[in-house]
């Protein structure tokens with residue numbers, strides 16, 4: 537039986553319709569090498585972040601990555617070793633916000649080892665582009681972060697992590713045992729700069745040191761909002777993640793990427809970090825499908841914009857119960873493009889959407905949509 541995918545060049549091409557919608561820069565793929573300069577300095581200011589971090593819980597006792605030990609165990613192991621050797625254990629939090637992670641960690645280690653050990657052997661440094669020290673640590677404990685940090689000797693640097701090398705150099709800091717980042721790398725613009733930040737972080741790690749990042753966005757957003765083919769994209773992400781892990785291993789590092797939460801664990805074993813990272817420009821969307829296709833040696837043709845728009849509209853209409861008859865939100869179909877989609881393609885599109893939309897609705901505990909509704913949605917955008 538012929539299906540929609542047979543009419544297109546490849547499954548990857550089809551996926552591209554779904555994830556690159558509305559992103560004119562999506563085809564503009566580039567590779568950036570080590571020589572790329574840091575050109576952008578921004579300060580988005582406090583407002584942009586406050587909502588996010590207010591609601592973001594950190595629980596040191598659980599690991600986001602089930603394959604790895606909890607982060608706290610790793611810290612304890614490392615701290616034990618440093619105590620035995622009489623060395624300092626150094627931790628940097630990239631994008632530390634109000635330094636809640638560092639404060640939690642301080643208290644946890646102080647509880648276990650006592651104040652002297654923590655004072656003598658622990659170095660905690662936070663970096664944030666917005667100075668949030670005068671914000672309260674939490675509603676219950678109304679102390680400003682500034683006081684809490686000062687009394688515990690935790691260093692708070694205000695600066696842009698895209699200039700990490702320079703910032704740490706000026707502060708004469710390096711050789712971290714752990715560089716941690718929680719929901720901060722995802723704010724790095726432009727996309728490719730995240731890799732650049734990772735490389736700088738890696739350079740400033742001790743041999744054997746670890747980068748643990750949550751929300752690293754190396755493989756795009758965990759969820760793509762209007763995307764019935766999430767499962768297939770996840771396959772591409774998984775493929776890229778495993779590829780990067782192998783590449784890292786060949787180059788003497790250990791890397792683990794958890795594609796669902798976009799967690800990243802990277803241990804510095806020997807050499808400079810150089811992985812084949814690839815990002816799209818001009819948007820927050822990363823070219824996961826293009827990247828996977830390139831790794832597989834597939835050549836992707838140009839996107840069929842009409843089909844792409846149609847898919848998006850139909851999907852949006854049906855998934856969000858904007859039924860064709862009363863749908864205002866998506867009713868901006870471009871009449872001039874309607875005839876460009878052939879009848880056989882429409883029929884195949886229907887088959888594909890019918891299966892995918894209803895399985896996704898089932899997953900989200902939404903009632904199934906009858907085939908008539910899906911057909912009407914398609915017709916709405918394809919017949920003049």
Ligand SMILES: C[S@@+](CC[C@H](N)C(=O)[O-])C[C@H]1O[C@@H](n2cnc3c(N)ncnc32)[C@H](O)[C@@H]1O
Nearest residue numbers: 588589631632633664665666696697718720723
């Ligand atoms: C959502 S908050 C997360 C804060 C903290 N990690 C947490 O989980 O509570 C994002 C943080 O990233 C910081 N940030 C964003 N872009 C940054 C940049 N380019 N350089 C340094 N910090 C940055 C912001 O200042 C903010 O503290």
